[in-house]
Amino acid sequence: MDDYKLLIDLHKDAYRQGPGGDAETELALNLAMINRAEPLKIADIGCGTGASTILLARLLNARITAVDFLQDFLDVLEKRAEETGVGDRISSLARSMDDLPFADEELDVIWSEGAIYNIGFETGITEWRRFLKAGGLLVASEITWLTDSRPEELQEYWNSEYPEIDVASAKIRILEKHGFSPVGYFVLPEHCWLDEYYRPMQARFEEFLNRNGNSKEAREIVNAEQHEIDLYETYKSHISYGVYIAKKAGIER
Numbered sequence: 001m002d003d004y005k006l007l008i009d010l011h012k013d014a015y016r017q018g019p020g021g022d023a024e025t026e027l028a029l030n031l032a033m034i035n036r037a038e039p040l041k042i043a044d045i046g047c048g049t050g051a052s053t054i055l056l057a058r059l060l061n062a063r064i065t066a067v068d069f070l071q072d073f074l075d076v077l078e079k080r081a082e083e084t085g086v087g088d089r090i091s092s093l094a095r096s097m098d099d100l101p102f103a104d105e106e107l108d109v110i111w112s113e114g115a116i117y118n119i120g121f122e123t124g125i126t127e128w129r130r131f132l133k134a135g136g137l138l139v140a141s142e143i144t145w146l147t148d149s150r151p152e153e154l155q156e157y158w159n160s161e162y163p164e165i166d167v168a169s170a171k172i173r174i175l176e177k178h179g180f181s182p183v184g185y186f187v188l189p190e191h192c193w194l195d196e197y198y199r200p201m202q203a204r205f206e207e208f209l210n211r212n213g214n215s216k217e218a219r220e221i222v223n224a225e226q227h228e229i230d231l232y233e234t235y236k237s238h239i240s241y242g243v244y245i246a247k248k249a250g251i252e253r
């Protein structure tokens with residue numbers, strides 16, 4: 001995918017391709033009250049290079065399908081999974097998240113960190129719902145307003161980047177509207193943005209620009225990322241990722 005060449009180049013050496021953290025992945029697992037001994041079938045959708053996939057494989061008795069539409073990220077994930085000793089529990093699938101091949105009620109858990117926005121939260125949860133067994137769990141992180149009103153500069157930026165951005169109560173309402181029972185919600189703390197995502201990215205900027213001959217396209221990507229970072233640092237009391245944990249409503253068999 002040529003359009004994505006530069007973005008892949010900037011992000012593929014990262015541990016995470018979005019805000020998050022191992023402790024927060026595990027917190028979501030605990031809030032979901034997932035039985036760690038039970039054999040489970042899980043899809044990690046928009047898995048990137050697999051930070052959450054590999055952690056889940058280590059912590060659970062699960063078979064995990066790692067889905068991302070960028071094979072370059074999946075290649076890194078597979079290598080890491082082998083190195084961590086969980087390669088046999090993970091299979092990767094290069095596929096778009098709006099065209100998934102799972103059967104109805106095939107999955108116990110759908111996991112998705114920092115990725116569902118690519119098709120939109122409401123579209124994602126409605127399209128993915130049928131893959132879950134009744135009582136199955138959805139864990140998805142989604143960019144979320146932390147306050148009811150926001151400074152105009154921040155509001156305008158995110159309205160154009162992702163018009164579906166909203167407060168947690170609105171996201172939870174969407175889950176309820178589409179047949180999910182909310183089980184838990186928490187907000188990713190600042191270190192998930194700065195220490196786990198933005199600072200490591202900034203540390204890669206210089207080499208990224210050098211590798212790509214300081215091209216206009218590469219500089220534009222760095223400038224756009226830096227602008228997002230600056231906005232986050234200025235307005236972080238208004239915005240974060242919310243982690244939404246919800247159970248598919250229905251009669252459990």
Ligand code: SAH
Binds near residue numbers: 020048049068
């Ligand atoms: N979950 C990972 C990656 C988050 S970044 C983490 O938290 O580190 C979002 C990921 O979604 C990227 O890896 C990107 O390649 C993937 N993605 C974007 N659009 C997609 C689509 N339509 N189908 C599948 N994956 C997609």
